Amino acid sequence: MDRRPAGLRPSLERFHGYQAGLDSAGIAPDRALIRHEAFSVEAGRRHGRDILSLGERPTAIVAGNDEIAVGVLTAAKELGISVPGELSVTGFDDTSQTEWTTPRLTSVRQPLAGMGRMAVETVLGMADGVQPASRHLQLATTLSVRDSTGPAPSS
Template sequence: MAGRPSTERATLADVARHAGVSTGTASKALNGRRDIADDTRARVLEAVAELGYRPTTTQWEPPRTRTIAAVFDVLDSPYISNVLQGVLAAATNAQANLLVRLPPDRAARATKAAARAWVAAQKESGVVGIVGITLGEPNAMLQAAKEVGMPFVMIDPVDLEDPRTVSVGSANWAGGRTATEHVLELGHRRVGWIGGPAASAAARERLHGYRAALDSAGISLDQSLVRSDTFSIDTGLVHGRDLLALPDPPTAIVTGDDEIAVGVLAAARELHVAVPEQLSVVGFDDTPQATWTTPQLTSVHQPLAGMGRMAVETVLTMADGVQPASRHVQLATSLTVRDSTAPYPARTSGR
């Protein structure tokens, strides 16, 4: 189609015809509406450039790319990496910029001044919303964000004081119960638990699921078989050694995450306890790490990338001024059974 004469001002209708869309679609594309396909928006913007279209009202501006920040304490975790994969995918799909941030030092972030300064720095960078991934000591930062109207969505919150904070997680209680029921169905009755810190809502819910499964099976909780610590390989190694050295050790250990489970496998090897012949081990998260172990790890699958995607979609919706239908979103878990669990073993003299 030939361009219009330079003396005649292009109209929105001209842009729509040139792009092969309706006038309404052209208007939505120019106003940055998210319900317009990328190729359609590209055709409309190309038509604007070719025709030299200028709106007759000063209210229109070219669509702006929004920016969000993802903040977490450490990156050296398969859990964080998988959640970030979902955060990045959702940000890319929404044509939003993603900034990856470290929070202030733990001691400083709990102070109002440091939290306000950090949030102000994000706002000055053009950030419209923040996603916190298992972020410790977040309360002052959450309050500072609230004061300036900055949406803040937490994934698997830790140390959270305000129950109104918007959060995304998985069905942790159901996952803990399913994992424990799995080894109970295999005939195990001495079932240990090594979980994450009590300050973690996810860790508490998984522990409660474990206890609920025991209670449902008519098994009294043996507190000597229950340990809580950090989500780390060292936690599994240290507490795994302790549990396996008991006079009457567990024949199955359910753990709060895959890293703890890897530590338990290491403790079992160190003490010459065969997995799964003498000990069954269950992880939680079902990260790629679960298939790298020998034997491969039975683990509760939680949709880590899906949690990241949901958090981004939620924070962008809040940035548009729309509050989510639920402040606490939980995605379903399932059990992936591999080689680290087997039926209850006959007690041998070596145990």
């Protein structure tokens, strides 16, 4: 879910990471559970209510950013769904919102300081006439595990 065009690289990379995670776990993606919209709490709440009202609801939701994940947490609470007992929720960006939610939100952290450093080094190098080795650089992310995730509920 993104306020920017769906084809923008950061949104696509997050979606591809989600798909890669499912692939590595041997889980086939269910297109009926995938939503694309604005990065907003309201979009997360609305789509969260929709997905969590399905007859066979998921045991985990991976949101495109922390705002969407906050909306999903709100929807789960409104529907009486226990997080993380019945549902795990993960955001992306590891913003300060993650500490304000109940339960505290698990989120993917991007290396913002490293990204900024690489950008400055690249611009300074280009100012000196040095072309970057690549037009695309990717830095590793980390997972900040908090209280919104847990083992899948037993069937």
